[in-house]
Amino acid sequence: MSYAFYPGCVSRGGCPELYPSAVKVAGRLGLGLEELTDVGCNGAGVLSRAVSDPINARTFAKAEARGLTQLMTICSTCTGVMGGANLRLKEAPAYRERINREFLAEERLAYQGSVDVKHLLWLLVEDYGLDRLRAEVRRPLKGLRVSPFYGCYIRRPDGILEGKPARKRYLEMVIEALGAEVTDFGGKGKCCGFPVLTANEPNSMAMVAAHTGEAKSKGAECMVTPCPLCHLNLDGGQPRAAKMKGTAIDLPILHLPQLIGLALGFSAEELHLKRHIVPTRQVAEKVSLLT
Amino acid sequence: MELIFKVYRHDPTAGTKPALESYPVSLPDGATVLDGLLQIRDRHDGGLAFRAACGRGFCGECTLRINRSGKLACITRVAQVAKDGEVTVEPVRNITVLKDLVYDVDELLWQKIAWVEPWLRPATAQPDGGYVIPDAELEPIRKAMSCYYCGLCDEGCSVIPFDRRFSGPAALTKAFRVVFDPRDGAARERLKRLGEPRGMWDCVHCYEANEHCPRGIDPTDRIFDLRDKAVELGVKSGTANPQVARHYDSFAASVRQSGWLDEGRLALETWGLGRLGELLPMAWRALRRGKLPVPYLHRKRPGAEWIRRIFDKVEKRS
Amino acid sequence: MPDHTVVVVGGGVAGIRAALAARAQGADVALVSKVHPLRSHSCTSQGGLNAALAPDDSWETHAQDTVAGGDFLGDQDAVETLAREAPDAVLELDRWGAPFNRDERGRLALRRLAGANRARACYADDLTGHVVLQVLHEQLLAARVPAYVEWVVTSLLMDDGACRGVVALELATGTLHAITARAVVLATGGFGRVYEPTGASLGLTGDGLALAYRAGAVLMDMEMVQYHPTALTGTGALLTEALLGEGALLVTGGGERVMAEAAPRLGERAPRDLLSRSIASRLKAGEAVLLDARPIGGARLGRSFGVTRHLVKAVAGLDLAKEPVPVEPVPHRTMGGVRVDLHGATGLPGLFAAGGCAATGVHGANRLGGNSLLEALVFGRRAGEAAARAAAAAPTGQGASSRLADEERALEALTARGGGPDAAAAIRQALTRTMREQVGLFREAAGLAEATRTIVGLQERHRGLGVTASGRRWNSALVSHLELGHLLEVARVVAAAALARQESRGVHARRDFPERDDTGWLRHTLASFTPDGPKLDAQPVVITRWPPGRRAY
Incomplete structure (x- = not known):
């Protein structure tokens, strides 16, 4: 099956290590990706829905125009924002028609409502299958203690789960499929604080410190997240958050494709683990000793 | 049903430590957690402090943590929540406990609701016979006003545990009610106020509020509505941020x-x-x-x- | 000690409306309430607000429906006032931002409620009271009226027969305060908690009635207790009568229409007293009675009865849109209260009353749906205005400090005496059982006399009782003790008045006197406090335009 691939802005901007990791992993797994290059930022929950809904309708229409109905993202925020927009557009044909007419018609586009937005994480569990993933694992991450961190938008609101409550456990399922060990903690489904980095930095940093600190105290050696925005805060903000709290944390934060990539046999260099703010050396070393 | 209620007891002024006290309770099928608490008052300790008012799901007064999950005691059936014959009843989280199950709802809700100045400031004089408004424009206002201040959205809020001063989804839903009332003429001033620190921009839009609201108001979406409106009117922040x-x-x-x-x-x-x-x-x-x-x-x-x-x-x- | 010009006791619709009116007159007014205003019982009212707003409606027909609904016991001057001022009261809420439903032309939509001969009630889905209360509370915040929330009034400060404030217990600290004023408005709601099960909030313990009664005010029509016809069986959860108004049916287990005989014309839209008795008779005969809301349609049910539907689902696991649900009548609205004139004046200088705790005489022997919130608004405003006017001319009361000290000693004595919770609970349970069994939907002399004896005995026991108390802060045992005293006081009057009225009228159904008797009983029952029990008296019904006639539904 072919997927329309929506990489999002951050995977090549603030987290430039994510995009190549995702592409490598998809290639190894044999996911047929057709990247959408001529589409816009989905708004990330910042832009008002008045603007972002038409932009996203356009993205979906572009996918349809290429004969694709499955759209893959590698970002929880992209998934949530585009998924939410898609829900509105699908549920209210009149609304979709109005957007088609007002915004898309002059580009000779129209969104028919056939697209499904799927995070790589969902796609792996629901379409690809964990058994196939296990079969592709070259280097089981035996003994590596990993805490999951989802990012709000692939858990909430309810509608995003599309009637599949198990989506709230997929990260753990993937971590285990890769041979690693899950270090569970209460903050895994909570907010990373990134959305208020601008409006209220102290709150944002306090959230980073609380979640990374909790996972670390439960024994995690690293954290994995399917959301690069969470990554920006949990990794990039971690030193400052630790300083504001007056403690050391030093918990490496991995992108989901990086963790998968390690298990598929890619090297730390190939997955750009050195581009992180919190040093990932110990994780890389531990993994390199595995066979 | 014969059950054990484990109830949080604490008088912060007495210098003692909080404790879960166990009480045997005997209830008919279909009884609610509130029935159990009332029975404890009747049979064991008349001084057990908790709040309850209408007793049937209308007023929002009896919000508690019941077996570790926020619920209204008066419409929560014991049979549905009891685990191994036990029901644990505690105050909601992230709030000052005043005594036993009574917590500082003034801090959690009422002060914040007053802060949003939720009274109508009409744009135009009322015509004879009342304002003529399409019902579709009032439907979202009624939905927002179906909020009964149970506080469950604030209890589940991602920000409040880190910052109790955050206005929170309940108060912001109240703000929605006036900002979007077609009769109101003060949206710009309101949004300026709501845009200040601890207002709507401090929301992380994590959608926890939607998950916790028992009335299906989707407070997170109401906050998005406010923010979108602020953008539309060019009031994109308060003065302090x-x-x-x-x-x-x-x-x-x-x-x-x-x-x-x-x-x-x-x-x-x-x-x-x-x-x-x-x-x-x-x-x-x-x-x-x-x-x-x-x-x-x-x-x-x-x-x-x-x-x-x-x-x-x-x-x-x- | 706090001092204000006017003090309003109670934060429901009547209380807030009174406070706003007093404030509008320039008075320094404060509100005292034992629960936060938004938790007041007003929020449970679902159906609507009657007002002759339709072009082809008139205040006269609203008044006429009200008088007939009340089985001609209503004071027609009060009913006229209510009906004339109803449209303004509703439009005021519209001005303040109440999101009442609109019709297809965008004007206030009207729904039909029981006992009305046409659609006359404006509404907000199934949350009319909740919405009205919120809008009033918003105005209270706007007017910056100080509110003493979770303060329980323990007595009225009487000075030479005039009311000049209240003594109140602040729950958060356990401190007793005197709040002095030149006028007091009681708006504490009804006394439905003399029954169990009941649709009444836990706090409806007749506080205002008992306080005023002990201070010398007169209680009126206390025998008139209305049952809500359609409570979800075994739960006390009320299903709004707007369901019946909008097409729901009452059927027996065998599929027979319950109201076919008793109200061939209005059927399920007959007044509550008829509905309740018809349903109760079927239940007594061993039949089940079901409310079938399916004729309303799933879409309308979801849109306008969402809260009711959710409630039924939560407490009974049934879906109104999919299946009929079993119903039974439960005690609901009390028509009796502190007798007041058209301005809420009780006859005691400085003391006013409005809403559920007052008897304006508008409801007569049976209240119509849609008239309660309305009465609270219209007469709440009038009482607030009158209190502000009276206060402006009144002197400051004397002796508040010594009264406060007396009260303090009384509370100390109570807590010093000690006592188990079971004794108080036993008294309350005996009271509610007696009221249910002997002062219920159908009554007769022997039972009522026995009820009186029982209640007198319970009062004795209550007087000897103390309170187990671990400190005064948030001492619910202490509050319950005071409330139980009020319940007993009020219940005794209900039983006595019910025994006295030897006829059947409206909600008052005597098995031994099954007919209405306009020659002997077209009059109000009055009760005054004496240490030996209520002294009963009577006063004529005010009749302006509508002579008593047969009720035909």
């Missing part, structure tokens, strides 16, 4: 020009050179690892002109 407006403007300008986000530019324009200096250690670390894209150098996406046209049309419409 101008960086919020700069962040929005920069974000929008970047997407408008190139179709996607210029993160370097966003950081620079949001914080300005002065604040960036303060954040220099962070910026330096990011730069060294190639994580801080050089501002203004990013390429236009193909088709960016169509994205720009979407912005133009939305602007023209509002």
Whole structure:
């Protein structure tokens, strides 16, 4: 099956290590990706829905125009924002028609409502299958203690789960499929604080410190997240958050494709683990000793 | 049913420690947790402090943590929550406990609701026979006003545990009720106030509120409605947090020009050179690892002109 | 000690409306309430607000429906006032931002409620009271009226027969305060908690009635207790009568229409007293009675009865849109209260009353749906205005400090005496059982006399009882003790008045006197406090335009 691939802005901007990791992993797994290059930022929950809904309708229409109905993202925020927009557009044909007419018609586009937005994480569990993933694992991450961190938008609101409550456990399922060990903690489904980095930095940093600190105290050696925005805060903000709290944390934060990539046999260099703010050396070393 | 109720007891003025006390309770099928608490008062301790008023799901007064999950005691059937014949009843989290199950709802809710100044300021004089308004415009207002201040959205809020002063989803839902009332004429002033620190921009839109609201009001979406309205009216921040407006403007300008986000530019324009200096250690670390894209150098996406046209049309419409 | 010009006791619709009116007159007014205003019982009212707003409606027909609904016991001057001022009261809420439903032309939509001969009630889905209360509370915040929330009034400060404030217990600290004023408005709601099960909030313990009664005010029509016809069986959860108004049916287990005989014309839209008795008779005969809301349609049910539907689902696991649900009548609205004139004046200088705790005489022997919130608004405003006017001319009361000290000693004595919770609970349970069994939907002399004896005995026991108390802060045992005293006081009057009225009228159904008797009983029952029990008296019904006639539904 072919997927329309929506990489999002951050995977090549603030987290430039994510995009190549995702592409490598998809290639190894044999996911047929057709990247959408001529589409816009989905708004990330910042832009008002008045603007972002038409932009996203356009993205979906572009996918349809290429004969694709499955759209893959590698970002929880992209998934949530585009998924939410898609829900509105699908549920209210009149609304979709109005957007088609007002915004898309002059580009000779129209969104028919056939697209499904799927995070790589969902796609792996629901379409690809964990058994196939296990079969592709070259280097089981035996003994590596990993805490999951989802990012709000692939858990909430309810509608995003599309009637599949198990989506709230997929990260753990993937971590285990890769041979690693899950270090569970209460903050895994909570907010990373990134959305208020601008409006209220102290709150944002306090959230980073609380979640990374909790996972670390439960024994995690690293954290994995399917959301690069969470990554920006949990990794990039971690030193400052630790300083504001007056403690050391030093918990490496991995992108989901990086963790998968390690298990598929890619090297730390190939997955750009050195581009992180919190040093990932110990994780890389531990993994390199595995066979 | 024969059950054990484990009830949080504490008098903070007595210098003792909080404790879960066990009480045997005997209830008919279909009985609620409130029935159990009332029976404890009748049979074991008349001084057990908890709040309850209407007793049937209308007033929102008896919100408690029941077997570790926020619920209204009066419409929660014991049979549905009891685990191994036990029901644990505690005050909600992140709030000052006054005595036993009574907590400071003034701090959690009432002060915040007063802060949003939720009274109508009519735009026009009322015509004879009342305002003529399509019902579709009032339906969302009724929905928002079906909120009965149970506080479950605030209890589940991601921000309040870190900052109790955050106005929270309940108060912001109340704000929605006046901002979007077709009779109100003060949206701009209201949104300016709501835009100040601890107002709507402090919301992380994690959608926990939607999950916790028992009336299906979807408070997170109501906060998005407020923020979208603020953008539409050009009130993108309060006076004490101008960086919020700069962040929005920069974000929008970047997407408008190139179709996607210029993160370097966003950081620079949001914080300005002065604040960036303060954040220099962070910026330096990011730069060294190639994580801080050089501002203004990013390429236009193909088709960016169509994205720009979407912005133009939305602007023209509002 | 706090001092204000006017003090309003109670934060429901009547209380807030009174406070706003007093404030509008320039009075320094404060509100005292034992629960936060938004938790007041007003929020449970679902159906609507009657007002002759339709072009082809008139205040006269509203008044006429009200008088007939009340089985001609209503004071027609009060009913006229209610009906004339109803449209303004509703439009005021519209001005303040109440999101009442609109019709297809965007004007206030009207729904039909029981006992009305046409659609006359404006409404907000199934949350009319909740919405009205919120809008009033918003105005209270706007007017910056100080509110003493979770303060329980323990007595009225009487000075030479005039009311000049209240003594109140602040729950959060356990401190007793005197709040002095030149006028007091009681708006504490009804006394439905003399029954169990009941649709009444836990706090409806007749506080205002008992306080005023002990201070010398007169209680009126206390025998008139209305049952809500359609409570979800075994739960006390009320299903709004707007369901019946909008097409729901009452059927027996065998599929027979319950109201076919008793009200061939209005059927399920007959007044509550008829509905309740018809349903109760079927239940007594061993039949099940079901409310079938399916004729309303799933879409309308979801849109306008969402809260009711959710409630039924939560407490009974049934879906109104899919299946009929079993119903039974439960005690609901009390028509009796502190006798007041058209301005809420009780006859005691400085003391006013409005809403559920007052008897304006508008409801007569049976209240119509849609008239309660309305009465609270219209007469709440009038009482607030009158209190502000009276206060402006009144002297400051004397002796508040010594009264406060007396009260303090009484509370100390109570807590010093000690006592188990079971004794108080036993008294309350005996009271509610007696009221249910002997002063219920159908009554007769022997039972009523026995009820009186029982209640007198319970009062004795209550007087000897103390309170187990671990400190005064948030001492619910202490509050319950005071409330139980009020319940007993009020219940005794209900039983006595019910025994006295030897006829059947409206909600008052005597098995031994099954007919209405206009010659002997077209009059109000009055009760005054004496240490030996209520002294009963009577006063004529005010009749302006509508002579008593047969009720035909």
